[in-house]
Amino acid sequence: MNFDFSDDLKLLREQARKFLSEKSSPKSVRKILEGAAPYDAELWRGVAGMGWLGAAVPETYGGAALGYDGLCVLAEEMGHALAPIPFSSSIYLASEAILIAGTEAQKRTHLPKLVTGERIGTLAFAEGAGNPDAVRVQAHVANGKLSGTKLPVADGEIADFAVVAADGTGKASLYLVDLRDPGVTKTSLKSLDPTRNQAKLVFQDVPAEPLGPAGQGLDLIQALLDRAAVLIAFEQVGGAQACLEMARTYATERYAFGRPIGSFQAIKHKLADVYVATELARSNAYYGAWALSTSAAELPIAAAAARVSATDAFHLAAKENIQTHGGMGFTWEADCHLYYRRAKLLATAIGTAPYWKDRLISELERRNAP
Amino acid sequence: MDFEDTPEEAAFRAEVRAFLDRNAERKSEAKSFHRGRYIPEHNIPETVRAAKQWQAKKADAGFAGITWPRQWGGRGGTPVQQVIYGQEEQNYVVPRGVFEIGLGMCIPVLMVYGTPEHLEGHVRPAMRGEEIWCQLFSEPSAGSDLAGLRTRAVRDGDDWVVNGQKIWTSGAHFSNYGILVTRTDPDVPKHAGLTFFFVDMKSPGIEVRRIKQISGGSNFNEVFFTDVRVPDSQRLGKVGDGWKVSITTLMTERLAVGDAPGPDFDDIFALARTLELDAGPAIRNPAVREKLADWYVKTQGLKYTKFRTMTALSRGETPGPEASITKLVSANKLQDIASYGIDLLGMAGAVMDPEVAPMQAWFQEALLYAPGLRIAGGSDEILRNIIAERVLGLPADIRIDKDVPFSQLKTGKR
Numbered sequence: 125m126n127f128d129f130s131d132d133l134k135l136l137r138e139q140a141r142k143f144l145s146e147k148s149s150p151k152s153v154r155k156i157l158e159g160a161a162p163y164d165a166e167l168w169r170g171v172a173g174m175g176w177l178g179a180a181v182p183e184t185y186g187g188a189a190l191g192y193d194g195l196c197v198l199a200e201e202m203g204h205a206l207a208p209i210p211f212s213s214s215i216y217l218a219s220e221a222i223l224i225a226g227t228e229a230q231k232r233t234h235l236p237k238l239v240t241g242e243r244i245g246t247l248a249f250a251e252g253a254g255n256p257d258a259v260r261v262q263a264h265v266a267n268g269k270l271s272g273t274k275l276p277v278a279d280g281e282i283a284d285f286a287v288v289a290a291d292g293t294g295k296a297s298l299y300l301v302d303l304r305d306p307g308v309t310k311t312s313l314k315s316l317d318p319t320r321n322q323a324k325l326v327f328q329d330v331p332a333e334p335l336g337p338a339g340q341g342l343d344l345i346q347a348l349l350d351r352a353a354v355l356i357a358f359e360q361v362g363g364a365q366a367c368l369e370m371a372r373t374y375a376t377e378r379y380a381f382g383r384p385i386g387s388f389q390a391i392k393h394k395l396a397d398v399y400v401a402t403e404l405a406r407s408n409a410y411y412g413a414w415a416l417s418t419s420a421a422e423l424p425i426a427a428a429a430a431r432v433s434a435t436d437a438f439h440l441a442a443k444e445n446i447q448t449h450g451g452m453g454f455t456w457e458a459d460c461h462l463y464y465r466r467a468k469l470l471a472t473a474i475g476t477a478p479y480w481k482d483r484l485i486s487e488l489e490r491r492n493a494p
Numbered sequence: 495m496d497f498e499d500t501p502e503e504a505a506f507r508a509e510v511r512a513f514l515d516r517n518a519e520r521k522s523e524a525k526s527f528h529r530g531r532y533i534p535e536h537n538i539p540e541t542v543r544a545a546k547q548w549q550a551k552k553a554d555a556g557f558a559g560i561t562w563p564r565q566w567g568g569r570g571g572t573p574v575q576q577v578i579y580g581q582e583e584q585n586y587v588v589p590r591g592v593f594e595i596g597l598g599m600c601i602p603v604l605m606v607y608g609t610p611e612h613l614e615g616h617v618r619p620a621m622r623g624e625e626i627w628c629q630l631f632s633e634p635s636a637g638s639d640l641a642g643l644r645t646r647a648v649r650d651g652d653d654w655v656v657n658g659q660k661i662w663t664s665g666a667h668f669s670n671y672g673i674l675v676t677r678t679d680p681d682v683p684k685h686a687g688l689t690f691f692f693v694d695m696k697s698p699g700i701e702v703r704r705i706k707q708i709s710g711g712s713n714f715n716e717v718f719f720t721d722v723r724v725p726d727s728q729r730l731g732k733v734g735d736g737w738k739v740s741i742t743t744l745m746t747e748r749l750a751v752g753d754a755p756g757p758d759f760d761d762i763f764a765l766a767r768t769l770e771l772d773a774g775p776a777i778r779n780p781a782v783r784e785k786l787a788d789w790y791v792k793t794q795g796l797k798y799t800k801f802r803t804m805t806a807l808s809r810g811e812t813p814g815p816e817a818s819i820t821k822l823v824s825a826n827k828l829q830d831i832a833s834y835g836i837d838l839l840g841m842a843g844a845v846m847d848p849e850v851a852p853m854q855a856w857f858q859e860a861l862l863y864a865p866g867l868r869i870a871g872g873s874d875e876i877l878r879n880i881i882a883e884r885v886l887g888l889p890a891d892i893r894i895d896k897d898v899p900f901s902q903l904k905t906g907k908r
């Protein structure tokens with residue numbers, strides 16, 4: 125039994141924690157929250173410089189080949205530090221889409237630039253409200269040209285190119301689309317979490333290059349979302365852990381009725397419950413990391429379980445962190461709301477809990493077919 | 495990351511499986527309700543006899559006392575081997591509920607504080623199931639607040655004379671020995687005046703009375719002490735050190751408790767797939783699916799938390815605090831699953847007749863014993879206190895009973 129990260133990866137975690145606590149401090153996250161920039165470009169270059177954008181990318185394409193468990197460790201730290209960069213869009217979604225569906229030539233063209241951070245990618249799938257199973261893809265491609273509207277697109281304003289789902293209901297196909305093309309109109313959308321950009325993209329006869337076999341878009345997206353679910357679960361666990369640490373510290377320092385508020389059971393028990401939820405989520409995420417890094421057949425089940433558990437834990441941790449801080453927790457000035465916002469953003473990012481719960485049970489039914 | 499055994503672990507597991515295959519019935523899918531049940535309450539002597547036979551077999555094969563020193567008849571094995579044995583034994587129908595307290599708590603504390611004579615005399619018989627032990631801690635006015643106990647022990651020559659009452663003592667009615675905490679000095683603060691012993695349950699002056707539980711059965715008892723003489727040689731730890739010894743015992747208890755036995759995710763999943771509601775199988779209902787998903791992630795979360803603990807053990811590290819969450823999560827989950835399984839049966843849910851109710855009324859039975867699991871071995875609230883204080887490092891509760899002599903403390907009406 126070896127159900128833990130290797131010593132090397134634990135060192136990587138420490139290194140990432142240290143790096144991000146300096147470069148993605150609450151102060152710099154706030155710059156994105158309050159400023160006009162859609163992401164922290166300097167942090168992005170820094171993370172690229174550490175080689176982390178290519179953590180799971182093979183060396184042939186310029187990656188660091190740390191494996192998916194390495195990427196999981198980094199994801200947890202990104203979540204812990206609320207890194208305001210398009211890490212998930214460009215790495216878990218765009219790079220992964222190319223890795224699982226791209227031709228050799230497409231990999232050679234795109235991956236090295238994604239690894240250096242020179243180009244940023246994203247996934248453009250949703251077309252309004254709805255979970256992944258309910259998306260009716262209206263965007264279409266005719267004569268190699270894409271038209272349609274995608275909304276929301278995470279990091280849509282930042283990305284240089286997108287993996288776009290188009291053509292039809294029930295199947296769809298994936299395309300690589302350059303977002304710098306004049307036929308693309310990008311509109312920034314007001315985001316619940318302004319530290320992460322969301323945009324509306326309108327395409328009008330924009331050149332689209334097929335990615336993966338035609339008609340298999342939805343299957344590819346599901347495979348992609350399963351992988352992303354594990355990685356985002358690590359971000360969520362990291363975020364929940366950060367909330368727990370914040371609340372714990374505040375509860376030992378803040379006094380009421382002549383004693384630290386952390387000596388009141390109502391606070392203690394609340395934080396004990398946050399701890400339990402976070403540990404269960406962490407354990408489910410570890411199993412997801414195992415399934416992802418070994419390409420196990422259990423991945424769909426492991427991913428959905430990790431997703432459900434982590435979404436729940438981060439929501440609980442973020443709201444109880446505010447509660448523990450009292451009135452201070454409700455201020456713009458305290459950092460609690462940064463996590464509260466991020467918790468909900470991540471909870472919606474690749475489909476919400478009802479969708480993943482249903483998917484989990486469907487996969488379990490399939491595995492245990494009577 | 496991997497779930498593979500090392501070659502030594504794999505060899506041990508194979509040995510365990512071979513032993514279990516030879517000596518016990520493997521649980522079948524169809525009879526999943528074999529997986530966990532409290533000790534059947536209708537025929538105690540028969541259950542105890544069967545449990546003793548099984549325990550002797552286990553000991554002869556070297557699977558009782560796996561981590562205990564060879565000197566006392568143990569295997570001298572590792573905690574990982576202990577975990578492996580537990581993982582394998584779960585898959586077989588074997589008697590449970592008789593030796594857990596003795597082997598999980600009483601003998602381990604004897605090993606820390608007992609003399610070589612004690613160990614010579616008791617480890618082997620306990621391991622082989624010849625001696626059964628119980629835990630005489632709780633009292634009518636001392637449960638969570640164990641240090642509030644009143645059973646008095648007064649020194650008289652080479653003996654101590656014990657008077658008082660214990661309560662909720664599981665298995666006292668079939669036990670040979672018990673570990674006992676008493677008050678030896680009421681005029682110092684409560685934690686300072688305690689002393690720890692073990693007693694022969696056949697001692698004159700001990701009276702055991704069964705208590706009927708919610709479930710209708712009686713696994714626990716009141717135990718009355720009237721001028722019971724306990725030799726000083728049976729004292730464990732120094733006079734006045736009883737609190738320290740009790741804490742050692744409770745720590746081993748928390749490591750020993752596992753998942754709450756009873757219907758779990760697989761069982762409610764199976765039930766939801768077979769039961770028909772108006773619109774088809776229950777599992778097609780979105781509300782049912784959401785509930786199932788929540789229990790699945792809790793069940794798996796606990797399972798993989800244990801794998802993390804086992805990894806720490808196999809690296810020779812002490813397991814982290816994650817071990818403390820098992821009972822808290824699993825007892826609550828059991829209660830909820832039992833309740834929901836009954837809801838799925840609709841208007842027939844309250845029927846407890848094993849001939850009529852699915853899985854021999856397993857869900858109904860579990861509903862009635864689950865409350866006990868949330869109280870025994872540290873209540874939910876006490877476990878949350880422990881997590882908050884020992885894991886998260888939050889300050890201890892402000893206490894008004896710490897520095898006051900025990901004899902001057904306030905008491906309640908109950």
Ligand SMILES: Cc1cc2nc3c(=O)[nH]c(=O)nc-3n(C[C@H](O)[C@H](O)[C@H](O)COP(=O)(O)OP(=O)(O)OC[C@H]3O[C@@H](n4cnc5c(N)ncnc54)[C@H](O)[C@@H]3O)c2cc1C
Nearest residue numbers: 629630631632636637638662663664866869870871873875
């Ligand atoms: C099935 C079963 C088997 C048992 N077997 C044994 C046995 O073999 N040997 C033995 O010695 N004992 C045994 N017990 C007793 C068990 O240890 C006690 O019942 C338990 O410690 C609770 O104590 P109490 O019953 O006095 O409840 P109380 O301590 O009076 O608790 C009542 C309620 O108050 C809460 N409470 C108490 N203190 C606090 C606090 N500080 N903070 C917050 N909430 C608090 C509790 O959580 C509980 O909800 C058994 C109990 C059960 C149910």
